[in-house]
Amino acid sequence: MHIDFEADATGGAMRLSRADYAMALLDTVEDPGLIGKALGICGPK
Numbered sequence: 304m305h306i307d308f309e310a311d312a313t314g315g316a317m318r319l320s321r322a323d324y325a326m327a328l329l330d331t332v333e334d335p336g337l338i339g340k341a342l343g344i345c346g347p348k
Contacts, residue, residue: 307343319346 306327327344331337 308340309343317346319344323347 323346324344327342331342
């Protein structure tokens with residue numbers, strides 16, 4: 304999985320598994336440094 308803070312997530316595959324998406328959501332909920340930030344999530348490179 305690839306996460307960035309650009310308007311569109313680039314640098315990864317167009318497909319993302321449900322498990323990877325769920326993990327990204329859980330990781331962001333647990334990180335107070337990401338409050339107010341927009342994330343771009345895409346599949347592995």
